[in-house]
Amino acid sequence: MARPRKPLLSRDRIVATAGALVDAEGLEAVSTRRLAAELGVSGPSLYNHFRTKDEILEAVADAVSAQVDLSMFAEGDGRDWRTALHDWAVSYRAALTDHPNIVPVLARGPGRRPAGLRVADAVFGAMVRAGWPPAQATHIGALMRYFITGSALGSFARGFVDDATAYDPADYPHLGQAHLLAERREKVDEGAFETGLRALLDGLAVQYEAAGAARSRPREEGGRPGAR
Template identity: 75%
Template sequence: MARPRTPLLSRERIVVTALALVDGDGLDALSTRRLAAELSVSGPSLYNHFATKDELLDAVVDSVMGEVDLSMFAAGADWRTALRDWARSYRAALAAHPNIVPVLAQGPGRRPNALRLADAVFGCLVAAGWPRGQATRIGALMRYFITGSALGSFAAGFPEDAELYAAEYPHLTEAHLLAEHRRSIDEGAFEMGLEALLDGLTLRYRRPAG
């Protein structure tokens, strides 16, 4: 029996191809027609694996969540160290797939990897002695901070036009130079914010009850 020219479809192959499309061309590029063309299959064959585009998109988002390292929670690190290491891994995953961030920011839904992530963070905080309500709020706070940092580049938002700032913005006379230092500025801001956030939580954690 002759072997098929195109490898058989699988959920994993569809998700990997869909994520590559989103990474390369943005969320709007993800359509059944475009995806089928990339996979060299007919559009209807995709529905044997995903009933709707939303179901497919959930799987794509969850595959990104699967890139986030959660091992620090199982390793028994103290809550501050665990949150720091996890936040860095989470941001790295989002930085690798920035076009998926707007969908991811909507919450975990029924996505298994996203729910495992939320469970690990909450469990770590509760085990460390944080009240459950505060642990929930800390988890939300961390997600706001990390996804917010991945939504765009602060440095890249300033046009590289020195004349734009010269007359009316006296404190921004070097803003046109920011874009060329984009990575160091954005990563430095994330690290500074992360440490400030953790410092504040540590003070709250050590505050005597009552």
């Protein structure tokens, strides 16, 4: 009787297994020895696909980036720059909150990761097409990454315990309902994200309108480039 064949080792299998370990146990759980055991292979066989553990974690991070919806940035999609940024930010945060343990790797930036670079390219390209100067488009991409990854690094609501006695009104007169935050974590954290995102986009809209007004303002009569 033929012996059952083991599934072929592939980059995708390694990344999926490493991603499951990161989700379940954190970044520290990933090692080449642990991965080899989980995959039922010898440790050295992993090096046919990845040179280091860090390369594996980068690939896991890129797999999460690939889950982010970029359709709103496609030419002809019809959404204005503000709506596109909002919808993308919601999708990006959803991917990160599904895989919070990989966020520290994603927070370092895209590096050479293909999906991460596609995200950066899509955001920058859409902002430039919308009329933002390239320098400002870069700033917007950075700002959004700071905001989204920061929101996914931890939960504000989870930072409070569900014990009412921990918040003595004699010491904390305004935290009488703080013990309820933990059980309302999702609603609180999503509400905070939406509040911050709207405030951020409102501020960008003011800058966009001001820049547009400056561009449309006629030159002073007799003015010329470089004149003082």
